[in-house]
Amino acid sequence: MTEQATRLQVNLVGMTKNDYRGAPSTLCQGCGHNSISSQIITACYEMNIVPENIAKFSGIGCSSKSPTYFLNRSFGFNGLHGRMPSLATGALFGDRTIRGLGVSGDGDTASIGMGQFKHVVRRNVPMVYVVENNGVYGLTKGQFSATAEEGLSLKKQGTNPYLPIDIAWEALVGHATFVARSFAGDPKQVKELLKAALAHKGIAVLDIISPCVTFNNQDTAMHSYAWGKEHEVALHDLAYVPPAEEIMVEYEEGQVKEVELHDGSSVILKKLSQDYDPTNRAEAFRVLEEANAKQWLLTGLLYIDPDQPTLIDLSYLPDEPLNRLGEDRLRPTPESIEKINELMF
Amino acid sequence: MSETNLLTMTDATVAKEPVVNDFSITVATVNGSGSQTSNATIMRALFKMGIPVSGKNLFPSNIQGLPTWYTIRVNKDGFLARRDEHEIVVAMNQATFTKDMDDVLPGGVFLYDDSIKIPITRQDIYSYPMPVKLLARESGAPAELRDYIANMVYVGVLAYLLGIDMEKIKAALHFHFRGKQKPIDMNYNVVESAVQWAQANLVKRDPFRVEPMEQKCVDCVMTDGNTAAALGALYGGVQFVSWYPITPSSSLAEAMNEYIPMLRKDPVTGKNTVAVVQAEDELAAAGMITGAGWAGLRAMTATSGPGFTLMAEFIGLAYFAEVPMVIWDVQRVGPSTGLPTRTSQGDLTFAYFMSHGDTEHIILLPGSVNECFEFGWRAFDIAERFQTPVMVLSDLDFGMNQWMTPKFRYPDKPMDRGKVLWEEDLERLGGQWQRYLDVDGDGIPYRTVMGNRHPAAAYFTRGTGHNEAARYSEEPEVWERVMKRLKKKIETARHYLPKPEVTKMAGAEVGFIAFGSTDPAIQEVQHILRQKGIKSDYMQIKAVPFADEVKEFIAMHPRNYVVELNRDGQMHQLLTLAYPEYATRLISLAHLDGLPLSAKWVLDAFFEKENN
Numbered sequence: 001m002t003e004q005a006t007r008l009q010v011n012l013v014g015m016t017k018n019d020y021r022g023a024p025s026t027l028c029q030g031c032g033h034n035s036i037s038s039q040i041i042t043a044c045y046e047m048n049i050v051p052e053n054i055a056k057f058s059g060i061g062c063s064s065k066s067p068t069y070f071l072n073r074s075f076g077f078n079g080l081h082g083r084m085p086s087l088a089t090g091a092l093f094g095d096r097t098i099r100g101l102g103v104s105g106d107g108d109t110a111s112i113g114m115g116q117f118k119h120v121v122r123r124n125v126p127m128v129y130v131v132e133n134n135g136v137y138g139l140t141k142g143q144f145s146a147t148a149e150e151g152l153s154l155k156k157q158g159t160n161p162y163l164p165i166d167i168a169w170e171a172l173v174g175h176a177t178f179v180a181r182s183f184a185g186d187p188k189q190v191k192e193l194l195k196a197a198l199a200h201k202g203i204a205v206l207d208i209i210s211p212c213v214t215f216n217n218q219d220t221a222m223h224s225y226a227w228g229k230e231h232e233v234a235l236h237d238l239a240y241v242p243p244a245e246e247i248m249v250e251y252e253e254g255q256v257k258e259v260e261l262h263d264g265s266s267v268i269l270k271k272l273s274q275d276y277d278p279t280n281r282a283e284a285f286r287v288l289e290e291a292n293a294k295q296w297l298l299t300g301l302l303y304i305d306p307d308q309p310t311l312i313d314l315s316y317l318p319d320e321p322l323n324r325l326g327e328d329r330l331r332p333t334p335e336s337i338e339k340i341n342e343l344m345f
Numbered sequence: 346m347s348e349t350n351l352l353t354m355t356d357a358t359v360a361k362e363p364v365v366n367d368f369s370i371t372v373a374t375v376n377g378s379g380s381q382t383s384n385a386t387i388m389r390a391l392f393k394m395g396i397p398v399s400g401k402n403l404f405p406s407n408i409q410g411l412p413t414w415y416t417i418r419v420n421k422d423g424f425l426a427r428r429d430e431h432e433i434v435v436a437m438n439q440a441t442f443t444k445d446m447d448d449v450l451p452g453g454v455f456l457y458d459d460s461i462k463i464p465i466t467r468q469d470i471y472s473y474p475m476p477v478k479l480l481a482r483e484s485g486a487p488a489e490l491r492d493y494i495a496n497m498v499y500v501g502v503l504a505y506l507l508g509i510d511m512e513k514i515k516a517a518l519h520f521h522f523r524g525k526q527k528p529i530d531m532n533y534n535v536v537e538s539a540v541q542w543a544q545a546n547l548v549k550r551d552p553f554r555v556e557p558m559e560q561k562c563v564d565c566v567m568t569d570g571n572t573a574a575a576l577g578a579l580y581g582g583v584q585f586v587s588w589y590p591i592t593p594s595s596s597l598a599e600a601m602n603e604y605i606p607m608l609r610k611d612p613v614t615g616k617n618t619v620a621v622v623q624a625e626d627e628l629a630a631a632g633m634i635t636g637a638g639w640a641g642l643r644a645m646t647a648t649s650g651p652g653f654t655l656m657a658e659f660i661g662l663a664y665f666a667e668v669p670m671v672i673w674d675v676q677r678v679g680p681s682t683g684l685p686t687r688t689s690q691g692d693l694t695f696a697y698f699m700s701h702g703d704t705e706h707i708i709l710l711p712g713s714v715n716e717c718f719e720f721g722w723r724a725f726d727i728a729e730r731f732q733t734p735v736m737v738l739s740d741l742d743f744g745m746n747q748w749m750t751p752k753f754r755y756p757d758k759p760m761d762r763g764k765v766l767w768e769e770d771l772e773r774l775g776g777q778w779q780r781y782l783d784v785d786g787d788g789i790p791y792r793t794v795m796g797n798r799h800p801a802a803a804y805f806t807r808g809t810g811h812n813e814a815a816r817y818s819e820e821p822e823v824w825e826r827v828m829k830r831l832k833k834k835i836e837t838a839r840h841y842l843p844k845p846e847v848t849k850m851a852g853a854e855v856g857f858i859a860f861g862s863t864d865p866a867i868q869e870v871q872h873i874l875r876q877k878g879i880k881s882d883y884m885q886i887k888a889v890p891f892a893d894e895v896k897e898f899i900a901m902h903p904r905n906y907v908v909e910l911n912r913d914g915q916m917h918q919l920l921t922l923a924y925p926e927y928a929t930r931l932i933s934l935a936h937l938d939g940l941p942l943s944a945k946w947v948l949d950a951f952f953e954k955e956n957n
Contacts, residue, residue, distance in 0.1 A: 052798045055640075056805075068805060068817070075795040076805040077639060077666075079632070080658055086587075086624065086632025087639075093585050093620050094640025095796030116632070119625040311622075318614040321796050322584055323641035325611070327760045330582030330618055330643075332608040334755045340576060340608075341752040344566035345389055345520045 012048040020045050022069040032184030032210030032225075033063055033132045037070045039187055040101070040130075043194040044071065047242065055091060055098050059084040059113060062139050063105035063132035063210075071101075082113025085120030088127055089311065095321035096312050099198060100127025107137050110146040110165040121174035123311040124202040128194070131167050131205070132184075134212040135223035142215035149222045154215065168302055169288055171205040172281065178204035179284065179303040183228045184211065189299060192267075195240035196301065201262040202310045209297060228297050235276045235287070235300030236269040261306050269301065278304050364552045366396050366421040368432035372499065373445045375438050377409030379493030382521055382532070383500050384415040388747055389517035390509050391419055392567050395558040399425035399865070400747050401941050406592070406685040412441045423561050425749070426866035427941040432553060435499045436461070437477070446470075454551045456502055471551040475502050480542060484535045494535045501539020505547070507555045511540070562749045570717040570743030574647070574673055575600035576753060577721015579608045579619070582760055583671075584642040586621040587633035589652055592685045593741040594675035597647040598623075627652035631659035631672075638663065638670040639806060641765065641794030643725045645671035649741075650679040653692060660734050661700025662808045664831070667781070667790070669728035669763070672736045675744040678939045687939025688741035690861055691911035694918060696736045697889055703828060705835050708889040709737045710860040712846065714750040716887075717743060722756050723843070729763035731838045732792060740910070742862040742941045764791045768799045776801030780815040781827065788834030835890060842888035845895055853880040856902035858931075860886045860916060862941065863908055869944035870951070886916070891923055899927045906954070908934045908947055 010016055020041040025034050044051065051073035058064035060081035067076045079087040088100045109117045109131050120129065135148040144152070144160045147167065152160045171179045178200045180193045190208060197204035211217050211225045219226035236257075243264035257269045259278065269278065277283055284303040291298035318325070370387070374380035384400060391398040398419050405411040418425055436445045436457040443463060449455050451469045459474035481495040504514060515533055522528040575597050578586075588598040602621055611618045624630035630646045637644035648656065653674045663670055676692050678684035696708050709724055711717045720737050728735040766778060776799065781790045790813075793802040804815040811827070812818040848871075855874075859867050864885060871881050884898045899905050899920070905927075907917040914933030921928045934950045936942065 050798075052800070052803065055795050057636075073800055073803050075793075075797075075803045077636070078805065078807040078809070079635070080662055080808065083628060083632045083659070086629040087636040089622070089629075090585060090587060090633030090636030090638075090642075090644065091640040091795055093637055094642050094794065098796055115625060116629055119629065123622075312620075315620045316617050317620060318611055318616045318618070322618070322620070323794055323796055325584070325618055327582060329611050329613060330584065330609075331756070331760065332580055336608060337580075337753060337755045340604075341566055344568040344572075344752075345392075345517075 017045045022072045025069040028214050030213040033066050035184045037066050039191040040070045043191050054101050057084050057088040057102040059108035061105040061108045085116035089125050094323040102129045104131050106133040106145040106147040118174045121176045126310040128197040128204045131207045132210040134210050136212050136216035138212050167207040176205045177202040177305045177308045180301045181207045182299050183209045185225050185228050192238050192240050196267045199261045199265045231297045233296040233298050239268045241266045363554050365554050365556050369428050370417045370433040371431040372415045372435040373438045373441050374413050376407050376411045376413045380496045383496040386517040390513035393513040395560040397423040397561050401427050404686050424869040426869050427943050497532050497535035498539045501536040502543045505540045505543035564752050565749045570714045570739050571597035572600045573714050573717035574721045577718035581722025581725040584619050585637035585644040587624045587630040588646050589624050589627045589630050591649045591652045593745045594647040594649045627655040631656035634670045635659045635663050638668045647673040649675050649677045657699050663734045664704050666806050667732040669732050670734050671724040674738050676740040684939045690909050693915040707735045712885045714748040718753045726761040730761050740862050766791050766793050771799040779813045780804045782813040787837045788830050839890045844892050846885045849882045850880040853882040855881040856905040857883045859908040866942040866944045870947045906932050906934050912937045
């Protein structure tokens with residue numbers, strides 16, 4: 001294929017990959033976040049998502065800057081530190097045909113935003129919630145975050161005396177309906193998990209270990225490329241299969257688990273060494289605890305419940321976008337006011 | 346007027362001239378004992394008799410067990426501000442019995458629960474014992490309800506002594522229990538047996554009476570400001586509400602839930618056209634309405650002081666990112682947790698300047714319960730027109746007390762959704778538009794909202810520096826330009842906001858300036874001063890920043906008394922800032938004890954200033 005042909009190639013909704021790009025990144029060279037942005041672009045392109053059907057949300061921090069770097073044709077709101085969940089929750093009531101795509105960091109989610117994170121999960125808000133987790137505050141130049149591992153030493157900070165918060169664990173405790181962990185150095189897995197997350201109808205929490213090349217990339221540190229590559233243990237090989245597409249099972253029978261998502265698409269999970277069932281919440285806790293004890297970076301789809309109603313499903317609203325209802329449907333009739341006055345005593 | 350009631354008691358057994366429809370009743374009870382039903386019943390029955398009446402609940406921040414007082418004022422001339430003096434006191438609480446007895450005006454009435462064994466030491470008042478426990482027991486009510494219905498005994502004894510119409514009492518109970526016959530009967534039976542007991546056992550010697558009147562407040566209803574605000578918002582087409590429980594604003598959101606099924610069913614689908622989410626805190630409530638307002642919904646929250654403080658960061662973002670939303674602050678006494686169950690106008694300057702950096706917010710100040718309804722819908726038109734937070738400052742007195750108020754009026758204007766571009770608008774413009782560009786010269790840019798599918802519709806909203814095209818910018822001149830345009834936008838709003846209400850007397854030299862729930866006290870003050878030969882004008886301010894009429898009013902009077910319920914004279918501060926040239930014409934009468942304003946306090950403070 002010539003370069004020209006590559007550029008003009010369109011997907012099923014008539015979009016080129018350029019239609020999914022954003023402004024050039026201003027993050028550091030080699031930052032894990034840039035790799036994730038690329039996979040968001042590719043996942044949306046390959047899934048034939050119309051960019052106008054996505055709304056981007058973020059808080060404050062390096063990760064939260066990244067929504068500028070993808071999906072230029074989607075509405076976006078870069079809000080306040082730790083408050084992305086509430087902003088997205090309110091906005092998504094505006095048009096229920098829009099899927100939210102939130103990008104947060106470990107400081108934004110696990111420190112200042114822990115309360116809102118737990119509640120957005122509990123309410124099953126219809127959005128993908130990506131945490132670009134590097135264990136460090138980059139934008140303020142290298143302070144520990146709440147996910148930094150115990151004993152980590154950073155320049156100017158000394159040694160971290162505290163145990164880390166595990167975002168996947170917190171999501172599970174909070175009844176998230178989709179919890180996955182991945183590693184920015186494993187772009188194929190990131191992409192497939194993003195696709196499954198975008199196809200899921202409720203909240204999809206994706207905790208992606210994303211090394212900070214400037215402030216936290218020592219080879220022995222958990223949030224580094226070297227450590228991640230050496231310690232990554234995938235639960236399964238996984239692939240996202242769009243709705244109504246024939247599933248070409250290339251794996252031996254008995255080696256595959258299929259989870260059907262709400263829109264008719266599915267995630268195909270190929271067993272690796274372990275026989276893992278991502279619809280079993282207790283099992284998810286167990287493998288996370290085991291990985292913690294064995295110092296593994298356990299990746300893959302940890303838990304999924306595709307059928308739980310979302311916050312908006314539960315709100316008894318019309319199917320059409322709420323923000324398109326006119327005065328004739330929003331303002332009560334003139335006749336009703338007399339009845340109201342009678343009710344006042 | 347207080348002075349018309351002052352009796353000099355020479356012989357406690359002889360009633361002087363009857364005192365009709367002009368006195369105050371205070372009921373002293375224990376919080377959580379169910380006295381609210383009894384007090385509301387008396388209030389409503391008097392209202393239905395056509396007598397102007399107001400009720401103020403002075404309650405503790407507590408669920409059960411602490412002293413509570415409820416004051417009812419009846420006044421045939423329609424002056425209904427709280428009074429410090431009580432002609433009639435009903436003592437149901439042993440813990441405050443002695444103080445309550447001391448509080449009765451000479452010549453007044455003291456009704457008390459006869460199981461309280463404290464000697465009556467006053468000779469200058471009429472005392473009547475009530476066999477509360479006996480009548481409650483004889484009522485046949487289940488034991489667990491006896492304490493609640495016991496309070497109906499004083500309703501009956503008062504009905505006998507004052508001549509309250511029993512049919513109106515029945516109507517009030519019918520309303521209170523929403524037509525449920527069993528509780529209506531149980532309560533009414535106690536009232537009736539108390540009346541019978543009083544007829545047989547008490548000799549009325551005191552002069553206080555009520556008589557039915559031709560309704561002074563024509564076409565009025567009795568309701569509270571929180572209910573009015575919720576209804577106003579529903580008529581304003583509110584689409585999204587997020588809130589967190591806090592006294593005294595919770596009943597606003599709860600009223601919303603109560604009336605949605607009746608008022609906001611979609612005529613097309615039968616589903617709701619408004620969503621209510623109880624947030625995890627006020628940070629999240631403010632965040633959700635910022636998101637919803639950004640996505641094109643009419644979004645609001647209701648809160649009070651401590652919650653209002655938490656909302657500051659989102660209100661700053663919404664100001665700068667230009668997101669419409671409505672925040673009701675039902676004020677209580679701050680700072681800090683302060684007095685959660687007492688009223689105040691102390692959030693004014695905080696609201697006006699809320700957030701770090703330069704901000705200036707639009708504030709609406711409803712001046713009556715009826716106006717809580719009107720500003721309930723109007724606030725959305727203003728917020729969407731100017732793409733900015735609109736704060737409506739009510740207070741506990743409006744929000745939680747029952748007021749006589751003219752019937753709610755249907756909005757007289759269609760909804761103003763402001764400058765929103767949809768797909769067809771962008772098509773017409775060839776996709777050429779900029780989010781923060783001042784096209785019309787009024788400081789108000791055009792916006793698109795999430796969900797608009799035109800390929801040129803989307804923009805990236807941020808709280809960081811941005812240029813007219815909504816792109817990130819740290820350019821010094823861009824920053825200055827954007828901030829000056831925001832200033833211009835608020836200046837445009839100044840001419841659009843509700844105008845002050847001015848009442849004039851020919852030849853007045855003194856002006857009173859006030860806002861919100863102090864209105865009844867100011868009206869009474871003006872009346873009393875008029876009788877003393879002092880003419881005054883009165884301006885009730887309805888919005889900040891100030892309309893030009895505010896300045897004109899100040900300019901007309903050498904002395905303008907700015908009356909408000911806070912320590913530092915916050916309205917006085919804002920007026921002085923706005924009109925430094927008139928600083929010497931503005932005199933602050935600021936008062937903060939957590940109680941609704943009385944005319945007496947204003948008069949005392951006024952004469953102290955005037956005589957110095």
